[in-house]
Amino acid sequence: MKSSEIDSKPFGPPMIGALLRVPWEAVQAHMLKRLHERGFDDFDPAYLPVVRYPGPQGLRPSELATRLRISKQALNYLLGELERLDYLERRPDPDDLRSKRIALTPRGTAAGKVIRKAVAEIEADWARQLGPERFADLRTLLDDLNQISRP
Amino acid sequence: MKSSEIDSKPFGPPMIGALLRVPWEAVQAHMLKRLHERGFDDFDPAYLPVVRYPGPQGLRPSELATRLRISKQALNYLLGELERLDYLERRPDPDDLRSKRIALTPRGTAAGKVIRKAVAEIEADWARQLGPERFADLRTLLDDLNQISRP
DNA sequence: CTAACTGGTAAAGTCGCTTGACTCTAACTC
């Protein structure tokens, strides 16, 4: 479901949704590009939500499934893939024998670093092109917007 | 408990990607909510890209598929659903007997209006909560960001 | 005229997810 150019303005200003989506997709694309360049070429776009802020470290699968708003079976499928590719492990929780805890492997931690670095690169680029103070404004505005539109 | 390493945060403060994504998802959620309230409860999230600005009116399926960056078969599947649900029709193109043209039905046009209204509502709400001039700043900044991160 | 190309579709297979049923464990009753 990727589109990029369709929301231009045939009449009226571009809608706010498109203005948010395009840069967001640019961030994602850059993260994936860097991952693939740095030896994580088996990292599928579908895994990004699992690894995204604040990361799955220490969480139980059910908690993460709830946070991501997907079924626990769907998450379990993704976790199986990520475990198979050595990004993380599911370890038994010593405090609750029903539960497991997600633990990043060294490879998963390394991938996380690449992702954060990629984001930092994007932010630096935007800050350079907008100017540092306008970029700071943008972040503040987006922060407020996140408070407003909290689900 | 022995969860001292669990509490360690592998990720820093929210990254710009998340700040863009959350409000964008809020826009989409509001569009779908309004659609479902207004009698378009058979409207699936997957159809949104097809109907998005400036809409598919008059386009050939291949053109639209190219714009949406999906295969023409995938689009054709979506068009089949949308035609079945009376949102649009595929009419033969008189100028090219191989081709078809997408035409919105009255129901499809009505759904488009609901979507545009929903976006206007969200924008009004954000403008109210941020203040009109800060919202204008936000739009300007996002506009620039879209120029920068154009693929 | 033929050959290459383009637009659209159908058929079959794939993948990621959902639904539903199950097991195991924990916690809450009586």
Add this chain to the structure above:
DNA sequence: GAGTTAGAGTCAAGCGACTTTACCAGTTAG
């Protein structure tokens, strides 16, 4: 305690949304 209820995780079947492959009808180029 025993019995019940609830939660975590997993397996299996199935389905929806694709992709891949193949194809025909119509168009353009040589």
